[in-house]
Amino acid sequence: MAKLSVLGSINVDHVMQVSAAPCGGQTIEAKHYQIVAGGKGANQAVAAAKLGADVAMIGCVGSDAIGEQMKRGLADVGINIDGITTIADENTGLAMIYVEDSGENRIGIWPGANGALTEAVLAEHQGTIEASELLLLQLETPIQTLVTAAKVAKSAGVKVVLNPAPAKALPEELLRHVDTITPNESEAELLTGIAINELSDAGLAANHLHSQFGIEMVLITLGKRGVWLSHKGEGMHIAGFTVDAVDTTAAGDTFNGGFVTALLEGKSALEAVRFGQAAAALSVTRMGAQSSIPTRSEALTLLL
Ligand code: RIB
Ligand code: NA
Secondary structure (H helix, E strand, O other), X not given: OOOEEEEOOOXXXXXXXXXXXXXXXXXXXXXXXXXXXXXXXXXXXXXXXXOOOOEEEEEEEEOOHHHHHXXXXXXXXXXXXXEXXXXXXXXXXXXXXXXXXXXXXXXXXXXXXXXXXXHHHHHOOHHHHHOOOEEEEOOOOOHHHHHHHHHHHHHOOOEEEEOOOOOOOOOHHHHOOOOEEOOEHHHHHHHHOOOOOOHHHHHHHHHHHHHHHOOOEEEEEOHHHOEEEEEOOEEEEEOOOOOOOOOOOOHHHHHHHHHHHHHHOOOOHHHHHHHHHHHHHHHHOOOOOHHHOOOHHHHHHHHO
16 A cells, blocks of 8 residues: 555646746747646655655546546556546646746646545545555645545544645645645745745744644745744754756655655655755756656765
8 A cells, every 4th residue: 555645636737938928918939838747746746756655646637638648647657546536528637837047937727627626536535545654735626625635634643744835725624634734935924924034934934833723844945045844843944955947847846745755764854854855956957847856866866
């Protein structure tokens, strides 16, 4: 049985490389266009699998050719895809992505089949979650299903890690069933009302998440500034790796996949953050979402 369950989105990403994203009323021609596998759930599952974890994915694709292709891609990296449901008369979720020269992106998503990951679909795969050691969640599938999945995990003694992306206000019921949360700066601000300017603000936001919702571990990812790690209120700053950014898409996903992989191997939270950071740093130097995720040996080499 897989040690890691990832419940979440599966998208096909349409990526255009542009000097700068178009303004209102403007039409621009891209320098490069690519269709790649994406979706926060699938990206995190692929990151964990490539970085060494035993992964089962729970998600939905549409009844289109691209959905089949996305499923095959997940199976190819060793992910158990028994939990992926094909939704009739739906299209596979998709993302339209502009990547600017700076490596920064702008993303619009259409959920498609991801919106059909209902509690009824979850019920069919509850056993997969219960048999795993850790459940990893994000926010591109219906929130009520995440609440139920987190409860199922907790009552089976399975750890729950929530990457609260993309930024969304969340029911307290979800946050109360989470062991570890990994927001970036804007997500942390949305959840706590505390704007993250200084590092000390990350400490305040982390304390808010500990005290309001009983979340044991908080990791606030700070982009180039690294990560704020707070365990039961004991906070520390962990600097990141400096790399030349080509495309930051899926950097957060790669970080989360790497982090949980190392945790499952019994590494300390600090070691797990460093492993996630190394993997994410490499992903930023390459185009695309899943196409940019490094192998375990590449990530370990960067850590030497
Ligand atoms: O986190 C990156 C992902 O967000 C992309 O792969 C895209 O599909 C969007 O969901
Ligand atoms: Na990338």
